[in-house]
Amino acid sequence: MGQIDLDFLPLQVINVGANDKRSFDRGDKGRLVKACLRPGMSMANLAIKAGVNANQLRCWIEQYKAKERGTADTKGATQEARAVFVPMMEFPGGDDRVEPGQDAMPVTTLAALPVRLSARWPSDAGMGLEC
Template sequence: MSDDEFDFLPLRVIRECSNGKRRYDPDGKRRLIEACFRPGASIAGLALRAQVNANQLHKWIRLHEKANSARAARSTVEPSAAAFIPVLAIEPGSAQPALEPAALPAASSHKQSATASRPTARLSAHLPNGVTVELECSRHDATLVAALIAALGER
């Protein structure tokens, strides 16, 4: 590596804070970090030439790598479906088709008549993965429904 490549060294201090911390020229700092990635580069040697602590230079390199990996991840990963799912409330007696009796779990006629007499609400949610979740419950099931929604939200 020639001396012409390192004409930006030592790093130019653009500000020194009252607590002794220094702020360096961002362009020179970037060039120093890039120089550290060259084959055969000595980070400790470059830190000496730049007049910065080697540990500080290692920290800058880690931050640079972290920023690059995050940038690469954002550019290669397709945006996921929305975090929120549409919820459709179906009122009793609406035009929406009800579940077929064959699809409901078998229950005694006593339970069916008790359930039929209570006012029910139906909740239908279409998840981004194509799954549809349908809930039919009475007003007494509010805590159960809240717990189910909270559990689904944790996943």
């Protein structure tokens, strides 16, 4: 792996607000984030060299990734906009505990039958819904 040019570190503070909030050069922040995204780079080590908190650097990285995905909100925080489709299945016998490999039928084929939905956690706590 080639050598990374880190001569811009520590980050230069360009402004300090009334609440002691520091502002950094955008170009240098971007270079730091891109350096963190390279394989084998230690984000914590780069945060120390940059003179910023590792949690702040992690936020900058998430904002950068969100901007790349086009999912940044107006405050710059990321929105996890994931649409996930999980098909519901009805298991013969209505047993809460389903054995691996047990056959299931899609709920759409059982529309006229009563539906029972249950979930059980490893602690053996659970909940159910019957319609």
